Amino acid sequence: MLGIQGLLARLVDVILIVAGALLASHIRFEDLTQTRVDGAFITFSVALALVSFPVFGLYESWRGRSLLRLSGQVSLAWLLVQAGGLVLMFSVHRTDMISRLWFIYWTATSAAGLIGSRLVLHSVLRSVRHAGMNLxxxxxxxxxxxxxxxxxxxxxxxxxxxxxxxxxxxxxxxxxxxxxxxxxxxxxxxxxxxxxxxxxxxxxxxxxxxxxxxxxxxxxxxxxxxxxxxxxxVRSMALFDAGVVDLIGAPAISLVASPLPARAMVQKEIFDRLFAALALLALTPLLLIIAIAVKCSSRGPVFFTQFRKGADGQVFRIYKFRSMRAHAEKAGVVTQATKGDPRITRVGALLRRTSLDELPQFFNVLRGEMSVVGPRPHAIEHDEMYQKVVDGYIHRYRIKPGITGWAQVNGFRGETDRLEKMQKRVEHDLYYLQNWSFGLDMRIVIATMVKGLASSNAY
Missing domain, CATH: 3.40.50.720 (NAD(P)-binding Rossmann-like Domain)
Incomplete structure (x- = not known):
């Protein structure tokens, strides 16, 4: 049974969602006589939010917990609600009646309201607690x-x-x-x-x-x-932050196990599939242009494929735009690209420098083999070599590898010609595993788009 606080919290969220839709309509349609909203869409989003938000723990007590993580949970939950609304509108053939700008404004304003209301509440509670109350x-x-x-x-x-x-x-x-x-x-x-x-x-x-x-x-x-x-x-024994899980009906403390709880993995999976689908739709013209440029640059296929290890060590085939001239290598040997490598084509050099050669990996994400954010996968031959000499290397396989990652946005990408470079990369990967949150994923995605498209270390 819901308490009065839970009912009030849900009522405030409903008001913020509806108010966001109305405000977005006013922003989109400056002439008040043209202002319109899709009542069915708003009603469905409100209903889905009331069902989904409790699943993400948004109405639980966050006393003593990270507000950054709370903001990430709110953002993810609201984005999934809106994605669900779009799917419904598409299925009933009503997407042509929805203004795209209105939808974007609504999503942004309601997200700001949902996050801002919680931050304001916590700010008030913080002041109250500093005064010695509500302790x-x-x-x-x-x-x-x-x-x-x-x-x-x-x-x-x-x-x-x-x-x-x-x-x-x-x-x-x-x-x-x-x-x-x-x-x-x-x-x-x-x-x-x-x-x-x-x-x-x-x-x-x-x-x-x-x-x-x-x-x-x-x-x-x-x-x-x-x-x-x-x-x-348990810090001396546990590789990651120890957490209690329900195992065959009994509580168990995870000392060495996947650092992400099952609920977080589901959230990450949903976000990955939606993000990959939208990215592929938006990038289709660019993908076609790059494919034509690669085909014209030298003989060989458009895509370069190679086997890599994914979550739990499962092997999958990764896709990239080919950036090198077709060549053969000895069995069991993979030679990393170096600065001025004669195998790299002129088009390939541009693709590698801007990371555009990685775009086909959104297909891997859509297939469930990779994640948008995670440790970058390496050639299997390199995995076998570094696993023997770099502490903690094996734990990169605890989650799906990513198109981008914490190590990459911090400058640790490209050639690993010295062992120290790989050690630093693995240290950043383990930090990501220990500190994962939806907010951290968003930070990495934004950093990749802002500064990660070009790097002096990529060649």
Whole structure:
């Protein structure tokens, strides 16, 4: 059953979507007598938004969570709603009645409203929390460096809505005593303080070896309205940020696994297919021009194909516009292009410098073999070589490879004639895996379009 806050949040979103459509109509049709909107389209988008937004967690509490990620979730959810609306209008043959400019203005204004309303709300809550209101009192249980880091993060981010209220020290050694925070070593006194001080959060900042201690706290507060959260110290074991997943009905902490949760993978998959389809439609004239230029530049096929490894090491055939003269290489050997490489045609040099030779990979994205953003795939022969000498190289296969990536927009593209270059590229790929968000994907896409079409490292 929805609470009053959930109903209000949904009502505000509906108002913003409808208001965005009306404002877009006013912008598009300056003459008020010509102003018109498609009521069926708006109604469907509102209904789809009310169904879709909860799936993306937009009505959940974002206390203490990234606002950048929230903005990305809102953008993705709204874009998918609008894409669904276009598909419906196309299926009922009503697209000719919709102004493209009105649709673009509506999408942009409503997106700004949906994101802006949430940022304003969080700004207000931030001010309220800085004033000492709307806070949840937290008691932290732990010891050592990990516990200190958790306590420091709570104290350093009052706007998150949590206030450090007590510490229970576990383990021998020097007692960690934050200023103004009561520290307990006696279990009974700590339990009494938690109950008498309206503490509603107990965070167990403990290593996995402290299972008996965790069970003791869970049993003690089993009959109390206290949230007990486990913040495990698994950094020494986990390659990516450890997350809890449901595995055959039991909670499991992922130490080494795909860093993207299933819901994120679905969102990324939907975005990839839609983006690739729209890109191919928009770029069709350019693709035809490039194909003719490649065919006229030298003998050989228009496309260059090569086997690469994708998600989970699955091999697929990648497509590029051919940029080199047709030549044969020894079996098991792939020679990277170098500066002034005589194999590169004049048209090919331009294509490689501007990355236009990569455009056919949108077909790979549409086929589900690649993603718009992700680690760039390498020749299989290079994979086998670098996997043996570069730490973490194998984990690039945790997700689908991308047309562009975090390493590429940061300058790590082109020839890898030194091992250090490949190590830096892999470091950026692993950073992307550890910090993925829809907002980061959008940042990479925009950076690629703005500055990524030309690079001094590409030849």
């Amino acid at each position: 949840r009192n937290v008691a932290v249980v732990g010891g050592g460096v990990h516990c200190r880091e958790v306590v420091s993060k709570v104290q350093a981010s009052p706007a998150s809505g949590f206030r450090m209220s007590a510490l229970f020290e576990v383990g021998a050694g020097e007692v960690f005593a934050p200023k103004g925070i009561p520290v307990f070593e006696n279990f009974g006194k700590f339990s009494e303080y938690v109950r008498n001080s309206a503490i509603r959060e107990i965070w167990l900042a403990l290593p996995l070896s402290e299972a008996p201690t965790m069970l003791r706290f869970v049993n003690e507060f089993r009959e109390d309205l206290v949230n007990i959260r486990f913040i495990p110290d």
